[in-house]
Amino acid sequence: MAAPSRRLAAIPPRPEASRLIADCAVDALLKELDAWPKPGLVSRIDSGSHKDMDADMLAESAEALRPFFAELALAGQAGAAMGELRAIGLRAETAMLAATGGVNTHRGAIFGLGLLCAAAGQMGRAIVPSGLGEVVRRCWGHEIMRGPVPLFSHGTAALRQYGAGGARAEAASGFRSVHDIGLPALRRGRALQPKDRDAAAVHACFALIARVQDTNLLHRGGVSGQRMAATMADFFLRCGGVGNRDWRARATAAHAVFVALGLSPGGCADLLAMTLFVDTVGSLGGLDAPQ
Ligand SMILES: CC(C)(COP(=O)(O)OP(=O)(O)OC[C@H]1O[C@@H](n2cnc3c(N)ncnc32)[C@H](O)[C@@H]1O)[C@@H](O)C(=O)NCCC(=O)NCCS
């Protein structure tokens, strides 16, 4: 990573701002959990295609991550290199596994949201939401792609078998899926259904599934499962998405098909949470919180 600028080094650590960033990250995870119906994913209504986790477990996991998101924001503000962020991320994974009795509830989310917290910390007072992903790409993108890759994980298996870049390539690209797919779809969903609490997040979720190569889908359903998921999501959007008056029934039907096939777009769930995070941080109008 590039050396921290003089300006950044001169700003004293701002714990209040980092706590605010962490609150936004946990809030984004809880909003993602609340949104329903999301195809195959865990929500407050049901556990989708997952047999080993439920909403309470995901909520406890999100809470356990709060101090680590704050630490990542502070590290970003101090100009930390990727190795330091990785060490914090690995400790967050350990805390997640302790909170869930060994279940992987948020590994992908820790990685993506964690990097965005670090980027928000680094931007400090002048957070420009549209630039958060770009900070990740510029400061840590190279190291993310060069860094250690687990020998055995579903993500590395998908990389070997299908050439899918997964969570690492997404982060190194500057979270293009968040900025180019998630955020525009969230805004469109809000415009279509301004009064519905779930609609905008569900619209963004389907938009992401339609276009992202999700290694969770590849791991569970292979190329045919991934294609089927994308086609169904695309069909939902072509029928007007949440603008269709039967949107909730259509989304519920898609959810049922994903569950019957055992498909779960966990990577898109992470990207939805990141979209909600960037959206919230943007609406704060700067992070000049009092010390
Ligand atoms: C990069 C990570 C996610 C490991 O990834 P890997 O590809 O090996 O596999 P794994 O299958 O365990 O997890 C991948 C997860 O990413 C998510 N995901 C899948 N596809 C995508 C996608 N296209 N885009 C974004 N996220 C995705 C899913 O939630 C999935 O479960 C991560 O665990 C890691 O390396 N952590 C080390 C700590 C670290 O570097 N942290 C950085 C600062 S927080």
Ligand SMILES: Nc1ncnc2c1ncn2[C@@H]1O[C@H](COP(=O)(O)OP(=O)(O)OP(=O)(O)O)[C@@H](O)[C@H]1O
């Ligand atoms: N609401 C959600 N429902 C399901 N997965 C989610 C949700 N939110 C985030 N995820 C992401 O999905 C991933 C977990 O998915 P999954 O359990 O399919 O993966 P796995 O543990 O790699 O595989 P498996 O359980 O099939 O052995 C987590 O890394 C997490 O970040």
